[in-house]
Amino acid sequence: MKASRRFPALLLAAGLIGGGVALAVDDPAEMLPNPAQEKRAEAIGAHLRCLVCQNESIEDSSAPLARDLRKVVREQVSAGKSDQQIMDWMTERYGEFIRLAPQFSWSTALLWLMPALALVAGLVIAWRATRRRTVVTPAPLTDDERARLDALSGRE
Amino acid sequence: MNATRRGILTAVPIIGAGVLGVGFWRMLSDMRSGAFDPRAIKNPNVGKPIPSFAMPGLPGLGDGFTDAELKAQHRPVLVNFFASWCIPCVAEMPGLRAISRNMPIWGIAYEDKPENASAFIQRDGSPYARVASDRHGRVAIDWGVTGVPESFLVAPGGRIIWHGSAALDPQIYEAEIRPRLAGL
Amino acid sequence: MFGPEQGHFALALACVLALVQFAVPLWGANRRDARLVGLAPYLAVSQLIALGYSFLCLVMCAVSDDFSVQNVAANSAVSKPLLYKITGIWGNHEGSVLLWTLILAVCGGAVSLFGRNLPDILRGRVLAILGGVSAGFQMFCLLTSDPFDRVFPAPMDGQGMNPLLQDPGLAFHPPILYTGYVGFAVPFAFAVAALIEGRVDAAWGRWVRPWAVAAWCFLTCGIALGSWWSYYVLGWGGYWFWDPVENASLIPWLTGTALVHSAIVVEKREGLKIWTVLLAIATFSFSLSGTFLVRSGILNSVHAFANDPARGVFILALLAIVIGGSLALFAWRAPSLTSTGLFSPISREGSLVLNNILLCSICAVVVTGTMYPPFMQLLAGRTISVGKPFFDAATIPLTLPLLLAMGVGTALPWKRAQLARTFSHLYAAAGIAAIGLVLCFWKLSGVLPIACGALAIWVIAASASDVLRRIGIGHTSAQGVWERMKHLPRSSWGAALAHIGAGITVLGLCGMSQAQHAIVEVHIGETRSLAGDDWTLLDVHDYIGPNYKAMQADIAIRHNGKLVTILHPEKRDFTTQSQTTTEVAIHTNFITDLYGVVGDRHGTGKYTTYVLRLHRNPLAPWMWLGGLVMAIGGAFSLSDRRMRIGAPKRAAARNMARA
Structure with a gap:
């Protein structure tokens, strides 16, 4: 348990909710003076996972590692590195795990194609269902219904 | 034909749930044996050369290393x-x-x-x-x-x-x- | 009288009653024995009473600070305020499972009381299914998570509760959310009963819908409340993490929303029967898996639960029986259910089908995204993350057509629509949406926020204009409008309100995408500006609360020199847990939230500085306001259902009186 190794106090937080969420009020000095660059750094940071937290980006977390990584991002932004270069630099050190949106590859194809797959599957099923029903009008009775009909008419 | 197709479609949910269930069961049993840790972070640097660095030492404990x-x-x-x-x-x-x-x-x-x-x-x-x-x-x-x-x-x-x-x-x-x- | 042993006994008794409630009516229904089936409501009500008593015992233990009860000792403390002693009961695993089963029993009781118009056999089967689920989870409670466990020797004081949970918003969040989750057990039971019976018809759709709508209302409120809590308690400036725990509530909400809509098609057109049955099963299955898988520790979540793989195995077995059993029944019986309704794609039912496809696609994306990391690790041994950037990118494109369809859908007539005629009703709304688009271009930046904003305005305008057209505004006299207003079914009002609520929520999300923030370090008296407002730190002082020490800041916000408000954010130190929390201060005028957080104190004497985080969050309250409007819409359409269910009886009574 990585997080608890660093924050023993959190072991106490065995409640329903709590734990890793911390306040990311930090040193204002770490913000870049150039607002455009700062904005870019924030956007990159939002794509990087705070590794010792759960599902938080480094921009949202106050963990020391997140703070260090924020600094690295800002240094590289001011050094003129591209977004792609910074993400690659991070991935090289921490692996795919640090990307909150995984890169498209064979192993993540299902994940990224799911919106299209689900939509197409839904449309195809619905289209076939409506077509079937509009062609075969009225729908023929099933054996079950026919049996019930026979029973009903037999009784009368 | 129609009925078969319908039968296949209605079996999809149970098959999907079954696959998920088997997966969860494996995760849980591996978690108990310690083979599966959802919080583990894999270090991608294993197998690679060490990064370059030069660090100072600590007081009274020598010079550090590179x-x-x-x-x-x-x-x-x-x-x-x-x-x-x-x-x-x-x-x-x-x-x-x-x-x-x-x-x-x-x-x-x-x-x-x-x-x-x-x-x-x-x-x-x-x-x-x-x-x-x-x-x-x-x-x-x-x-x-x-x-x-x-x-x-x-x-x-x-x-x-x-x-x-x-x-x-x-x-x-x-x-x-x-x-x-x-x-x- | 209300000791832990009595509570434990009552829980065991409830479990036995639930087992009987499961077995007897099912057996009776098979033998067509009306007496056995007729027992179901009595069993459901007595199970509810036993469980209610058991819960009351736990409440008494917590209120009277009985630290010999393990659960109270671990989660409560003498110094804890009374409200949180009570609400703290469901702030931990054992207590929340007990609450969960209690709500399930309440659902059973409600079906017994309000379901008198149902055919006896159907009601018996529905109650039996509910009893079966109840029994399973009460067994889970008794065998693995006993809230009445004693501890010896009893400690002098308890360990206290996580201070983040000591908040009124969170105190009532779990019961509401659980009512939403558990409420879908009723549509689930109806679906399983229908599969056993082999019959789904319009009446079934009519019976099942109010239960689905009621659960949906609670779930909507629960999610909104949870997100609001995250916004104003965690103090990070955001409102949604795309965390597995949050996704676990969003997934059943999506399928539940689809269910609420597809049940209309069953009721009105006898179509989508198999699909609706599947949705009812799926929604409850997702609720169950969501609530319980989070507790197994498989999903990596910000929300720290007491994880225990041993419990996980029990839960998984339970889920396999409930979900696997119902889906197996579905695979076996569903092919024999036939839809008689035939419809064209351009019609009300066509638009509802599209709504279902889109909602379920979004749901598929959220499920895949949530499950991908653990399965990737299991199958490929690789650790990956799927977080906010992925979910935003994958769900928003599916939301856009959904919003577009929401506006058109309610304007379409059943069976077969003439597009030209429908669109003639929507000219006004389209015009307003066009103005909205211009407004969004002016106010928002980014393609997706602009598109979402314009479509949200479209949804609101189209829903409002639909109601206005139906009550005859513009082509009927005032008297006629009044008459039509009275006769317009409440479900139409409800649908319009719910859609408007969805639009409001989306507008709130768009506004939040434009939020601005600054982290500043200031002396007392220093002023910083953020997006046109001047924030001045007036003073900082310390005080001592009931179970914490606090540092409170006074921050004045001026706009063009005029005082807007003074915020009082706090930082609290809880001594029992050695944990620090922040109390965010928020000023809202319902257009913009000004949101202040106080952080660390640096230095001493006159060199003391304070770190502050300042946020300007446009339209933030609309996100939760929209959720509330959605739930009110649902409640409105519920009141309509009840009237209609009662109507035949009243008509009969009137006829009798006349005769």
Whole structure:
């Protein structure tokens, strides 16, 4: 348990909710003076996972590692590195795990194609269902219904 | 035909749920045996050469070291990131001292005041052959370290061949480190 | 009288009653024995009473600070305020499972009381299914998570509760959310009963819909409340993490929303029967898996539960029986259910089908995204993350057509629509949406926020204009409008309100995408500006609360020199847990939230500085306001259902009186 190794106090937080969420009020000095660059750094940071937290980006977390990584991002932004270069630099050190949106590859194809797959599957099923029903009008009775009909008419 | 297709479609949910269920069952049983840890972070640097660095030493404990010195070693070295503020690191010290009888351990003090780190490792006898200070945690980032303690087994020539993020003890040494030493 | 042993006994009794409630009516229904089937409501009500008593015992233990009860000792403390002693009961695993089963029993009781118009056999089967689920979870409670466990020796004081949970918003969040989750057990039971019976018809759709709508209302409120809590308690400036725990509530909400809509098609057109049955099963299955898988520790979540793989195995077995059993029944019986309704794609039912496809696609994306990391690790041994950037990118494109369809859908007539005629009703709404688009271009930046904003305005305008057209505004006299207003079914009002609520929420999300923030370090008296407002730190003072020490800041916000408000954010130190929390201060005028957080104190004497985080969050309250409007819409349409269910009886009574 990585997080608890660093924050023993959190072991106490065995409640329903709590734990890793911390306040990311930090040193204002770490913000870049150039607002455009700062904005870019924030956007990159939002794509990087705070590794010792759960599902938080480094921009949202106050963990020391997140703070260090924020600094690295800002240094590289001011050094003129591209977004792609910074993400690659991070991935090289921490692996795919640090990307909150995984890169498209064979192993993540299902994940990224799911919106299209689900939509197409839904449309195809619905289209076939409506077509079937509009062609075969009225729908023929099933054996079950026919049996019930026979029973009903037999009784009368 | 129509009925068969319908039968297949209505069986899809149970098949899907079944696959998910089997997956969850495997995860749970592997979690109990320790083979599956949803919180584990894989270090991608295993198998790669160590990053380049040069770090100062700690007061009273020598000069620190560089990647070139580590690469120049003829024996495998265990590199251990630690900090005086980290409770598992305190617990790890006796284990490290035991391991240090078998192989050299080089320590890196992570985000720690040099005097605190120095006092901490000298309290009960240092397990480290050499010590360096990573005051701002920047070298640790190059190694892909996410917290302390974390350890790396470095082969002669400077390739990382093993990484562990638990507090070390002789059992882990016997189970995970010694077999890898034999292969060198 | 209300000791832990009595509570434990009552829980065991409830479990036995639930087992009987499961077995007897099912057996009776099979033998067509009306007496056995007729027992179901009595069993459901007595199970409810036993469980209610058991819960009351736990409440009494917590209120009277009985630290010999393990659960109270671990989660409460003498110094804890009374409200949180009570609400703290469901702030931990054991207590929340007990609450969960209690709500399930309440659902059973409600079906017994309000379901008198149902055919006896159907009601018996529905109650039996509910009893079966109840029994399973009460067994889970008794065998693995007993809230009445004693501890010896009893400690002098308890360990206290996580201070983040000591908040009125969170105190009532779990019961509401659980009512939403558990409420879908009723549509689930109806679906399983229908599968056993082999019959789904319009009447079934009519019976099942109010239960689905009621659960949906609670779930909507629960999610909104949870997100609001995250916004104003966690103090990170955001409102949604795309965390597995949050996704676990969003997934059943998505399928539940689809269910609420598809049940209309069953009721009105006898179509989509198999699909609706599947949705009812799926929604409850997702609720169950969501609530319980989070507790197994498989999903990596910000929300720290007491994880225990041993419990996980029990839960998984339970889920396999409930979900696997119902889906197996579905695979076996569903093919024999036939839809008679035939419809064209351009019609009300066509638009509802599209709504279902889109909602379920979004749901598929959220499920895949949530499950991908653990399965990737299991199958490929690789650790990856799927977080906010992925979910935003994958769900928003599916939301856009959904919003577009929401506006058109309610304007379409059943069976077959003439597009030209429908669109003639929507000219006004389209015009307003066009103005909205211009407004969004002016106010928002980014393609997706602009598109979402314009479509949200479209949804609101189209829903409002639909109601206005139906009550005859513009082509009928005032008297006629009044008459039509009275006769317009409440479900139409409800649908319009719910759609408007969805539009409001989306507008809130768009506004939040434009949020601005600054982190500043200031002396007392220093002023910083953020987006046209001047924030001045007036003073900082310390005080001592009931179970914490606090540092409170006074921050004045001026706009063009005029005082807007003074915020009082706090930082609290809880001594029992050695934990620090922040109390965010928020000033809202319902257009913009000004949101202040106080952080660390640096230095001493006159060099003391304070770190502050300042946020300007446009339209933030609309996100939760929209959720509330959605739930009110649902409640409105519920009141309509009840009237209609009661109507035949009243008509009969009137006829009798006349005769």
